Amino acid sequence: MSDNHRPVPSAGDGIRGALREFGLPRIIIAAFLLLMFIIAPFTGVNFWSQITNVTNRFSWNAVLVLAMVPMVHSGCGLNFGLPVGIIAGLLGVTMSIELGFTGLASFVMAIVIATPFALMFGMAYGWLLNKIKGGEMMIATYVGFSVVSFFCMMWLILPYKKPDMAWGFEGTGLRTTFPVDRYFGGVLSNFLKIEIGKLVIPTGALLFFALLAFLMWAFLHTKTGTAMTAVGSNPTFARAAGINVDRIRMLSVVMSTWLAAVGILVYEQGFGFVQLYNAPFNMALPAVSAILIGGATANKASITNVVIGTILFQGIVTMTPTVMNGLINLDISEVLRVVVSNGMILYALTRKAEVTK
């Protein structure tokens, strides 16, 4: 896994160089997950239902992780401001349901309605990030928090009326969580679903991610996409080559924000619930650490990083509780998740500094 997902360094010192580039933490995480899979059958956990769980969670989360790619490419760093896009997605889903759409239509309409919001938010957010080059990550974090907490008020004030979403008693404000099974729950996951015994594959959701990932890959190979990579790796050189750096950065932020909006919709159709208010606060860090676990750095990320990272991260999140419970009847998975994901981010943050020193 370590030596074929990245191009081997041109120096040609083969596997060892690639291993070094892959980084010790990632090897540990991959080995840990492998160990979990080996132990799982001995604890009475069904192997195939575990694979199903991991695949499912992969299909919910992969698009959110994919949203990291454009901003990393353009040198805006890891998008800690993911909640900005998530809020656009939540506006899309609530309005789509409020307008009375159901089934697949409600999902499509949610994306359609979310898009202008994502573009608007993304442009404002991108404009801001262009003003503060160099300090993106910290400010992105707090812009995300500010937007989420602002919308905490909005979910209460906005005139939503649909009884499935709004509080019945006071008549105003949306519920903190509501199910979407009557609307677009499983609309992607159940499409072309494959069931073999205990193994269930959410084909539709995987195909949807594959489509977006392919579009992203194709985009990165267009002229604009190449320009984006150039801006990320050397802004001065890019400017000298006649690239409008600010415009490219703005484009990357808008793309990232739109993908986050779509990503939360994909998550909700799989998860089956819409979570409002404080829920988006905690959604950026798992996506950030997933792409880092996949081998990305603060200024380099590929589709492969997204796929590997999401599998590893979600694998650990789903496997540890079941295996640990079966093994020693102790569920430390939540703690482990916090330590692993934040440890990974810390590792990436400190490593970048070493490179630039």
Next chain:
Amino acid sequence: MSNRSFSGRKAAHFLSSNSVPIMFILIIAVCIPIVGFSPAFLLNEIVTRLSRNAFLILSLLIPIMAGMGLNFGMTLGAMAAEIALIFTSDWQIWGIPGIVLAMIISIPISAVLGLLCGKILNAARGREMITSYIISFFMNGVYQLIVLYMMGSIIPILHNNIKLPRGYGIRSSVDLTRIRKALDNVLAVNIGGVRIPLLTILIIVLMCLIIVWFRRTKLGQDMRAVGQDMEVARAAGINVERTRLISIVISTVLAGIGMVIYLQNMGDMATYSSHSQIGMFCIAALLVGGASVDKASIGNVFLGVILFHTMFILAPAAGARITGNEVIGEYFRVFVSYGVITVALIMYETKKRREKAGIGEQLAAAQREEGKAHA
């Protein structure tokens, strides 16, 4: 650069650098008549919150001096204090002895955590804030591992009443009723219905004096030099890494002591959440007081506590009056806290960029001058 434009710029500078406190004074001025609290009630609340929070916020000053920005890692000190308080309540040492013992126990834990935090921040130079912010999350996981799983199973806990029913791990709330306001009640005086916890305030004043003194010591001077320009400081023979490390250790230790003061006032400890927001609220309060990422004074601390917490007291009631929904006020104050931090970070980064551009222009001008001289 003419004189007139200079004074004009100075006035604009005053407004822009104090925009956050001015905005807060306006919000409060609007809210007070709407809510209609009695002045005695309001003053009482402010004094309580001042004595509760000021020490914690003072712990933020030293890393700012050393150019490391807002220390989101102060949460580590808060965790150390909570671990210390779990032990003292388990040993059932209450009152002033309990508080003093908790402070003493918290110091080595904070120091070790601060050392770790400082080491990591030295490796992540130029991005200290986001790193310290992630460290606080990371250590929160480690804290849970220790308190939820190791206490009572590996670390001996004597009494069952603070343990979870399953036999290990600490309950989600630790009762501190018997040290509640133990510090605040010593030398407390009542002036016109306003209760003033004199001892706590004396401790805070003493801490302020120590900070003033510390700024003049060799180490304090070194920190300021490092804060201004790391490379120049290094050239002057200052051990930059060590100085930065010490500033974080001091900050973490002070945060630990501050957290003990905070929790003795609350009289109740939410084991797994008391520390999680404390960094954010302290930083927001400091910024409301007019501090910035690279400059903060003791005055900022006090102005900040007063303004920020007055808003905190008023917001839910004002929200209830205006919209009929108290929850909106609560969300509003969270929004304001995040918003203030965001604005401060943006102002800091734009200023940094402008200064960089200014240096570039000066350099270009100097080169032109030189070119002319040669010609």
